[in-house]
Amino acid sequence: MTTSDIDESVRAELNRLRESIDNIDAAVVHMLAERFKCTQQVGHLKANHKLPPADPTRETEQIARLRRLAENAKLDPAFAEKLLNFIIAEVIRHHERIAGDPPTGDAPSEN
């Protein structure tokens, strides 16, 4: 049996749920894009002030906070932690790349 030969009422329910899933996925993408806009600015601030790309103390606090939020929302806290670690690893990669570039707002070097 495939999703193309199911009962009409089941199909309608599946479509309704999938529309909500599509909206939620779009919101997740837009929220992530906004988060990366902020973290890019943090990356430039850190590079301009010679601060390290990663801040393990801040990460520990965020993970503890996100785990608490996940528990309250009935979401698996281990999943929430894995997701945040995945995002943070990408942010740190961006920060390392930014630190290798000339600082923003500075005039290009003469030589």
Ligand SMILES: C=C(O[C@@H]1C=C(C(=O)O)C=C[C@H]1O)C(=O)O
């Ligand atoms: C964005 C920052 O840089 C890094 C990325 C973090 C994040 O994506 O939340 C948190 C801590 C840092 O390791 C920051 O220091 O705030």
